[in-house]
Amino acid sequence: MSYPPELKSLIRFVEKTRPQRVERARRGESYPALTLAERQDRLTRFHPDYRAEAKRALSVGSNKGDRLPIELADLLESHSRLDLDEVRLDRVDVDTDVLIIGAGGAGTAAALEAVQAGASVTVATKLRHGDANTVMAEGGIQGATAEADSPCYHYIDAMGGGHFSNAPDLVEALVKDAPVAIEWLERLGVLFDKYPDGRMKVRHGGGTSRKRLHSCGDMTGAEIMRVLRDEARNRPGIRMLEFTPALELLLDERGQCAGAVLLNLETRELYIVRAKAVILSTGGLGRLHIQGFPCTNHYGATADGLVMAYRAGIKTCFLDSTQFHPTGAIYPEQNAGLLITEKVRGLGAHLLNRSGEEFLFALEPRDVASACIIRECSEQGLGVATPAGRSGVWLDSPMIELLHGEGTVRRELGAKYLQFQRFGIDISREPMLVYPTLHYQNGGLVIGVNGETSIPGLLAAGEVSGGVHGKNRLMGNSLLDIVVFGRRAGLAAAAYAREAGAPKALSLDHVRSFERELTEAGISDGKVGPMLLPNYAPEHIRARRVAMHVP
Template identity: 65%
Template sequence: MSYTPELQELIKTVEKTRPERIARKQRGGEFPMMSLEERDAILKKHHPDYQPTGRRALKVGPNKGYIVPDEFADIFEARSRVDPDMVDLSNPSIDTDVLIIGGGGAGTAAALLADEEGAQVVIATKLRHGDANTMMAEGGIQAASKMEKDSPYYHYLDVMGGGHFKCVPELVHTLVTQAPDVLQWLEKLGVMFDKYPDGRLSTIHGGGTSRKRMHSCGDITGAEIMRTIRDEARNRENITVVEFVPAVELLLDEYGHCAGALLYNLETEEYIVVRAKATILAAGGSGRLHIRGFMTTNHYGATADGLVMGYRAGISVSFLHTVQYHPTGAVFPEQVEGLLITEKFRGAGANLLNIDGEQFVNEREPRDVESAACIRECLERKLGVPTPAGRRGIWLDSPMIDALSGEGTVEKEFPGKSILFRRHGIDITKEPMLVYPTLHYQNGGLNIDSDCRTSIPGLLAAGEVTGGIHGENRLMGNSLLDVLVFGRIAGRNAASFARDNTAKGELTLDHVRAFQRELEVEGAADSRVAPVLLPDYTDPEVRKKQLTSHYLGTLR
C-alpha cells in the first residue's frame, strides 16, 4: 500500500523544509540536546514508565512488594504448567554438562565458549535455533574500538547516563571492557562488518553516545551476527540443539543447586527431564506480553519465560519497573505496524519531523527521551501525522541521507528496509517513513553478578533475561554487545562449574510446590499459567469456540 493522496500531500511539506535542514546539517548545525533536567521533566510527563496506572505490587516471590507493570505481575503470579507430583524425575532423558535455555545470541555465544572449555552442551530452544530478538537487532553493536578518540571510560559514562545513573557499575565495567574483544572474536568468525577498504571498521553515532562507536553490518547487524555464530555452533560436535522444546521449570537438587530443567516438546506435548551440572538461562525478553497494550518490535517467542522460571526458583529481579519503547516503530503501512526502523537512520542523518515538517528533538537523545518527545509531539502539541488507520505518527526523513552522503547510500546501508518498503510501494530513498514509539526491550530482569552467576549455585543467566547492565534505559547497540559479552562469560563459567561440580543430588521440583503454596496463601492464585510460551493472536470470535484448546490459558 503506497502513501494515500492525503499523506502524499503532507510529504510535500517535508520536502519543502528539507533543503534548509540538509544545509543546516552540512554546516554542523544541530537541534539542541536537552539538559539532564529537561530530560527528567519530559520523561516524567510523557514516558509510559512514569504513568501510575497499569502497574501493581507483586504479592509473591523474592521481590514481594515491588511495583511492576501488570503484564509482568500477571506472569509472576501464575501457576506452573505442570503438577510437580506428576513428573517422574528419577530417570532423566538427557544428562549433560551444560544446559542452555534459549538459542538466541546469548545462548549460542555461551554454547560456543562452553564447548571450547570441553563441556558437553545442550541448547533447548522454544522455536528454531536463532529465532530470537538478536536476529532482529538492526542498527549495530557498540565498542570503544578507536583508541585515538574513544575509550571504555566514555563508553561507561554513556551507558550510565542512558540508564539514569542506575546501572550496576560492575556489570557496566564488564560490558565496556569486553566490547573490543567481542568484535575481534566476531571478525574472526567471519561477520561481515561495514569497513573501509583497509579493514578499519566504520562507526557512527547512536542515541546517547558521545563518540561514534556503533559498528554495523548494513541494517541487519543482529541477523548477520546470529547467523554467523549459529553456523559456527552447527560445526561443533559437542553442541546439541533441540528445537521447539522450551523449558518450563528449572530443576533443583537436594543441595539447593540448579540441576537442569523440565522441557516441553511443543509438537508431541511430552515433558522431558534434563539433568545438567550447570544451567544457563538465556531465554530472552518479553515484548510479546504487549506491556500497556503497545505494539512490539519483538520476536514471536519473547514471552519472558526465563523471568518466570528464575523468579519461581527464587532469583530476585530488578529494573522491571521500566521497559524500553523504541522511538521509531513503523505505523504505516498497517501490515508492518510495530516493525523496528533502526536508529541507524537517525545516526546517518535522517530528521524526525512533525506534520509541519519541523524538527522537535535532537535525533541522538537516549531512546526513552526520544520516545517521550515523539509522544509529546503527537499528544500534547497535536502535531502528529494522522494515518488512515486512525493513529498518529512522526516523519522519519530518510531521503536526507542520500542528500548528505551521496546517491545510493540508503540502498546500500539499509538494504533490508529498502526492499521491505518497496514491497509496499514506498521508496524510502525518496519518501520519508511514518513512525511511532514501539515496545522494544526489557530493560530489567534476573539479578546476576559480573560472572553471570545468580543466587542459585549452578544457575547462570545472560542476555535480555537479566537486569542491571542497562539500568532504567538501554542505549542503542548495547544489547547485541550485552548478549555476546555475557553469553561468552556464562558459557565459560558454566563449563568450569560443571567440571568442579561432581555431586549428583536428587532432583526436585519442591520450589514449584512452595511457590504454589505462597500464591494460595497470598490470595494471588488465579487460573493463569506461566511461562506463556507463545502469544495468542486468534480472533476473539474464533477463540470463543475453541472450547478445549485454551484451558491452560495459552496453549493446549
C-alpha cells in the same frame, strides 16, 4: 500501495524544510539536546513507564511489593504448567555438563565458549535455533575500538543513558570486553561494514559521545546470529533441541540448579535434563504487549525465563522500566510495530512533526526520544494521522541520500528499503511514519559479572538479565551485552561444571513452595506460565472454541 493523497500532501511540508535542514547538518549543527532536567520532565509526563495505573505490586516472591507492568506481574504470579504430583524426576532423559535454555545470541555465544572449554553442552530452545530478538537488532554493536574513543567514554555514555542506575561492575565488564567481543566476531567471519583498508565503519547512536556503532548493513544482529549459529552447528559437542522450551528449572538436594523440565512442543513429551550448570538465555518480554503497545520482538519473546527463575527465588531488577523504541513503523498498517533502526537517525535523518519541523535532537537516548514523540502527538497536537487511525511523526530518510550520496539508503539500509518497497514506498525518496514501539526489557534477573545468580549453578545472560543497562539501554549495547555476557556465562558455567559434582536428587520443591505462596496470597485465577506462545486468535474464534478434554 504507496502513500495516500492526504499523507502525500503532508510530505510536502517535510520536503519544504529539508534543504535548510540538510544545510545545517552539513555544517555540523543539530537541534539542541535537552538538559537533564528537561529530559526528566519529558520522561515523567510522557513516557509509558511513568503511568502509575499500568503497574501493580507483586504479592509474592523475592520482589514482593515491587510495582511492575500488570501484564508481567500477572505472569510472574502464574501457576506451574506441570502437574507436580505426576511429574517423574527419576527418569533422566539427558545428562549434560551445561544446559543452556534459549538459543539466541547470548545462548549461542555461551554454548560456543562452554564447548570450547571442554564441557558437554545441551541447548534447549522454544522455536528454531536463532529465533530471537538478536536477529532483529539492526543498527549495530557498540565497542570503543576507534582512536578517539576508549572504554571509559563508553562507560560514561552507558551510565548516563541508563540515568546512572546501571550496575557499575556490569557496565565495566561490558565496555572492557567490547573490543574483544567484536574481534571474536570478526574472527568468526562476521562481515562488518569496513573501509577498504579494513577499518571498521563506525557511527553515532542515540546517547553516544563517540562514533562507536559497528554494523553489518542494517542487519547486524541477523548477521551475527547466523554466524554464531553456523559455528555452533560445526561443533559436535553442542546438542541442539529445537521446539523444546523449558517449563521449570530443577534444583538438587544442595539447593543448586541441576537441570530443567523441557517440553517437546510437537509431541507434548516432557524431558528431564540433569545438568551441572544451567544458563538462562531466554530473552525478553515484548510479546506481553505491555499497555497494549505493538512490539518489535520476535514471536517467542514471552518472558519465560523470568517466570521460571522467579519461582526459584531469583531477584529481578529494573523490570519496571520497558524500552520503547522511538521509531516503530506505523504505516503501512502491515508494517505497524516494525522496527526502524536507529541507524536511520545515525545516518542523519531528522524526526519531524506534521508541519515538517524538528522538535527534538534526533539522537536523544531512546526513552527521551520516545517521550518527545509521544508529547508531539498528544500535548502538542502535531502528530500525523494514518488512515488506520494511528498517530506518529516523520522520519526523514531521504536526507541520508543528500548527506551521504545517492544509493546510501539502499546500501546501508537494504533490508528496510525492501520492507517498504514491497508496499510501494521508496524510503530513499519518501520519509517514513513512526511512533514508539515496545522494544526491549531493560531489566531482568540480577546477575554478577559472569552471569552468576544467587542460586549456585544457575547463570543468566542477555535480555533476561538486568542491571547492565539500568533503566534505559543505549542502542548497540544489547548486541554487545549478549556477546559479552553470553561468552562470560558460557566460560563460567563450564568452569562451575568442572568443579561441582553431579547433582543427585532432582527436585521441584521450589515450585511447590511458590505455589503455596500463591495460595496464601489468594491468587488462584488459574493462569499458568510460562506463556510459551502468544495467542493472536481473534475474539470470534476464541468464543467458538468449546471446552473439551484432551486425552
